[in-house]
Amino acid sequence: MLQLNDVNGQCGTNGNRRDPRLVEGIVTNLPLFRDVGHSNVALVASHARIEHCRRGALIARQGERLPGVIGVAYGLLKLVLPRRNGEEKVLRFLGPNESFGEAVTLLERPCSLDVVALAETMFVVIPVRPLRQLQERDITFANNLVRTLAEGQVRLVREIDARIGSSSAKRLAAYLESLAKFEGGSGACAVQLPVTKSALAARLGITKETMSRLLRELKDQGLIAMAGGAITILDRPRLAGIAN
Amino acid sequence: MLQLNDVNGQCGTNGNRRDPRLVEGIVTNLPLFRDVGHSNVALVASHARIEHCRRGALIARQGERLPGVIGVAYGLLKLVLPRRNGEEKVLRFLGPNESFGEAVTLLERPCSLDVVALAETMFVVIPVRPLRQLQERDITFANNLVRTLAEGQVRLVREIDARIGSSSAKRLAAYLESLAKFEGGSGACAVQLPVTKSALAARLGITKETMSRLLRELKDQGLIAMAGGAITILDRPRLAGIAN
């Protein structure tokens, strides 16, 4: 079951929540701060704080104010559209060096998604104020901000395209293909699912049952082999064929 | 059938495509340029051009470069995710004083959508270059840009929420509700569909057949009355009930 504890209840009370070195290191690695001068990063970092949470923790809730932009140091979060019936539609995962919430934070609007930890996770929270200041002071950061927001839009359009455009079989095939691309080459390759099959199913907008059936079908057709979360892609061309 | 003519083939060859007054007037009304000083607007406008197109014209194509940000003066465009089978998934409509393409234009990435005219439409095209310049020179514009992109993200998340979250009946009910809100009050009210029922169906992600059936059901239940594109909402509370 989901832990509904407040973020603060999830965090260690140790004194390193503002350790400058640590916060700066995390912030520096976010694409949002690429090529931003160290002094400006340090300034922002001095207003940011670190949070830890354990698997299952609810970090932000749809409709409530997000305390600031979230940047992941390690662990894994999921961004979720909660449905009335308690069901969860997973929009995306958020891993190390990825950030979330630029849009709602800058607009000071209620968060449009639930944010839930899928594993023990450490992240920084960067409040609006220093972001605004930096936006007006540092052209590089301002450009990064525009780039990040623009990329977010493109990503969301692709997301809609994938969700409404194609059948679950195609979505799954396309996802497996995208995993294979990381490995390079075009031959058979072994990949590891980054999350459980159930979580992945939710991410792809299907149920775990459907997921199971689709995977079995791919296996029966000799396109993939399976051993737990480890999947070997045997026939990449045919898989790509299904994806289209 | 869709007209596949190039934009240039759609445009009058008359000399007012760069009429400064006209272009400035259109650009000024875009939220993107709100509170931006006249001289800066004029500068951008001097690099923009006006296009006319008739109903059915294809203004931009998925995968091709967008010549710049599109701002509508009058008429109506639709933003479409084209499917392989020729089917069209309509993401949104774009009416007067709305703009499109900030994200892909600034990233200089291929356009993620088809843009098609639903009526005779006039719009401006603002190339990247002057936008970039203004972004670095004018803080108000830079802020507008960030706001526009951020709002676009929030809008897209809501869009995904609506599409994957609820049944077609709920989506339709929610849409009718949103039309009613413009009219104010909470009692019965008459609204006019802004587009044909078929186009609206595509916008809501359903077929015209399903749309027809859903509307009839609402009528049979006494929630609405219908006369062509004119719809009277009779029982707003119950309609809102369906939407949730």
Next chain:
DNA sequence: CGGAATGTTGATTATATTCAACTGTTGTGG
């Protein structure tokens, strides 16, 4: 080891699409 979480499988059902036939509406060229 035991219990919870995760995954599998079959049967049934809900939702909306597709196909097909038909009616009504609109706008245009003769």
Next chain:
DNA sequence: CCACAACAGTTGAATATAATCAACATTCCG
């Protein structure tokens, strides 16, 4: 101004897709 073609909308029947329900198997961890 009318005829006619193109478009828009309606309705029914058959179908496809994936969700839901229910039962069971497997794996993961403390």
